[in-house]
Amino acid sequence: MYETINSPFTIGSVTLKNRIIFAPTSMGLKEEEYLEKLGAIARGGTAMIIIGDVPVLKSPFLSLYSRKGFLRYRRITETIHQNGALAAAQLHMSDSQFSRLIKYLPGMITGKIKPDELRILLNNTVSDYITGLTDKRISEIIRGFGKAAVLAKEAGFDVIQIHGDRMCGSFSSSIYNRRKDRYGGSPKNRARFACEAVAAVRRALPDITIDFKLAVRQENPHYGNAGILMEELPVFVPLLEQAGVNSFHVTLANHSDLSDTIPPASHPYFHGEGCFLSYCDEVRRLTDLPVCGVGRLCSPDFVEEQLKSGRIQLAAMSRQLIADPEWVKKTASGSVSKLFKCTGCNRECLGGMQAHKGVHCIRDHIQTKNKSLSHERKVVS
Template sequence: MNYETIASPISYGGAMLKNRIIFSPTSLGKSPDETIEQLCRIAAGGCAMIVVGDVSVLPHGFGPSLYTRKGMVFYQKLTQAVHRENCLVCAQLHQSDSNMRAMLKYVPGLLSRKITAAQLRELLNREVGPYVTGMPVKKIRRILQGFGDAAVLAKQAGFDLVQVHGDRMCGSFSSTVYNHRTDAYGGSCENRARFACEAVRAVHSRVPDMPIDYKLAVRCETPHYGNAGVLEEELAVFVPLLEQAGVTSFHVTLANHGALTDTIPPASHPRFGGEGCFLPFCDEVRALTKLPVCGVGGLTDPDFVEQQLRTGRVDCVALSRALIADPDWPKKTMTGHARDIRRCVRCNRACLGGMMAHKGVHCIFEKENAK
């Protein structure tokens, strides 16, 4: 097959991408130097943009912080290294919705191993609703200001665009599962979209020339998957409001706050085991906006990806496990060597399994890739 669409450039909300392949935000669970090394290897493989996940909106978050000298040096080193590979870099602005005070009561059980990491995740997800519903407006405003502050710092660090993480705090405010507020931030779709829209406006007001991607988390029913995010029937309200707020592109995926094997589905998943498993959500968003739409979810086959791009179903695709399995996936595809791609088999053994075991994200093919 001719992969001319994959190889073609595109303006992604104002950011010019050299091709249609994006590395989606991935928590690698590695040291700073190892993280830079792996992301540079992926950039060298030919993708057009890397989205760096979990860039904290507030000074006190997990991982490197834009607000500290050490964190700023890390991000500057990362963006400079990726840029040397002719690849753009996007900062995913992330605000956790975990109630850290509530987490303290689970620490003894975690330390004594009476609570597993998976159980802790489920327990913390149960705390999200009360946390979001009871959050004082003063704190909401402080977080929203943080989105703007972090965007300014991200630009200083060398990021080319930002992605507002629409699953964590934004997604929880959007969701009727978690948001039971009775003020301007709860109730109707318009009110539940307010936090996300104000986060986007905060970014746009501080860096008006910077493209703003939005990770749009869609909650699925019949059967139920995901707890944060937006119901499919609510997209008609949320998408135009986000666009009016300043979003320049949409990265569409399944909502989180459920089992990680739903949002990172193995090939054996009962609902999302197929290629391009989340693309039906993109179809719904595509009908509501003319902005670029990026699809994600179990994408491993270059022929399938080319077909989705060629028909205009999506404008770009985001790969994670496929580029961890073979960083040269884009280069091999675009130079006539697609048959040589080390295909991700979606086993989740060393990638998701490595993350859950606190050993970092790896691949069962890693040793072969290093040869």
Template structure:
């Protein structure tokens, strides 16, 4: 299987870097890092798997330059440098380049940190008193601990709304210095690039919606972008060998006409700022949706909520104004979509985020013409997991987060496998068995594949779920899998196989409540 000449696979020069293709993994919060924010085995295996799949440029999302309470990577001390060096070495083995997205959260990190430590110290004193039999001191210290912790959370909540306006110039200077110091550590670790996170604190300062300051960092457009440009200059001075990219958040418009996102800039200001960034020496600009609403669905919208690649029109405007490469991101789900963006000259680099979670081999498959497993934009394993403080995953990719231990392994000789049921579970079982080298036949009693996925795709905005079934319709014939529709598996069929996988699915459940058997009550199956 060979693919026609691919624009996605053309190399591109970005500042001091030569990227082997135009496929980028944008910054995503994964939850794979160790508790101290360093890069452990799970993170290492995940990012190396992306590099092995052919991605040319990988950005590690939300790397904090200070020791925050946020569950994100951190490069705040020299002690963490070796783990980031191991990460750089791992992806470099496969010809990929790696960047750290440096950000600072919108709160007084040292202030909140001192309060949390105070709460922990009081709790420790309480336990010591209890061990000594001093119940009165135990109760008093526990009450003190709980009160301090309550105050810490109250300050955090307050700061998330007001820190952008209340932070002193001295605090902003300290944050800028911390970001620069982290960039210097990244250079020591062999990291290739820094991406400035133009949202969060930096984006809040840029935003006419959020920034109400009256000093040199507030008011006019020039004042609001001043800090961002200072951060860029500080990074370039501290880590002169690194490529510097800027994630440029744009406040887009919802279908109902309301602003989408609060941090960042409106489209016209984005275009003006892009020219200033190029003048400041930025090597690459990623045009992305602004966030800062507390709703991750703004930047990572679920299926049907926003058009595909909805920020592309602004990226195209930016590309016409600057000479540095421009990346686009957001609901690019197919190889064909990425190729068209490049063919049209609307952007230079395609950031596949959730799509690479779903299929890390997009680059390899673009070269061979093998169909990719396209993301559903369901947000179930990725966005839902992060919002619930779990590590990120994909409902269609069993590897995510366990790349070090889960992979398709060679089979055990020539065997015939019967798969009973052509729903999503049976189809994935058939694919994996065929990849392992087995002779596979799928038996499906109905006249179509998909099982309950067909039901799930029926409601409004849910038709994109059918991409999961369409993938198997494309991939299984090339793997030699035989599909028998309108064929309920018989004992003879199963006895002719060396093994059977039964994936006949579930049935709708009638809830045992009075009236459930009424003619007015129907199930989703009935509908």
């Protein structure tokens, strides 16, 4: 049972012990709780954990370039390895101007600007920022991808994922990118930034496995503003492959509502299991490289079917593994009835992140409540 889920799979120079990946998930937790959560997900049998949003350049937040940041990432990879999984670093370059963030900081602190409003304010600046970036700055950022990849490897990461959204996604998008030079205009030109980022990593680390988070947007109905239009995939996918990508992690592009890319069960359009898999079908037509699906992948039967049919080669999960880090173990041992299935409520995961309380699951509350109830019962008896 669930033979495909539990079968190993090789991408580039690494072999994953099974087909399940923890999708990049920034958690906003204190260090010890974060490491504990990553350890639990690794112990639960997941083959690889992708650490979200690892900065490409030096950053006022922790980055690979400072001693403190480097040691933090090393602790992360050690925790993941000690618990039996591989670690991937998602190299991330923001497309928000830091000076704008500083401008809005007082409003955020006083609560005048809510997180959702901040997102809209920042999104409104993306097009001007991307369109106005100088060649010199672009070269610095591209070099940064190579340097950050080398540091990530030194910190113990086994795989590099390039965040194909954010700055790569904004360059890719005809909605945001209004440049008139070789980085703008035609789909081939708009693919140049992402391809140069991939090539920089490939040059710096010829043998590393490079996964690319391919951010797709669609029309009719319109979803996603950054990223690559479905119809443009035939241009982008081969170029990215030539640049050195080993696999694609395919999802909806960002910069619309966060609840589109992290859709709740009540989402009007992306409510079904495997809600972004139709994008994978299109990518599958264009390349022989492995394709990883993500988005409401929860039930073992459904996931096994998608893998077995060859529709996808790998399945990534974020909220399901937050809800039940032992998904893989329980699936492998036939204890599927004991799985805690993600309900897609988004209350404590996305909700927790937006409320700056850190990412949790409603399950944590249920368990805490049950524990205190049983404690009360013991005290009473």
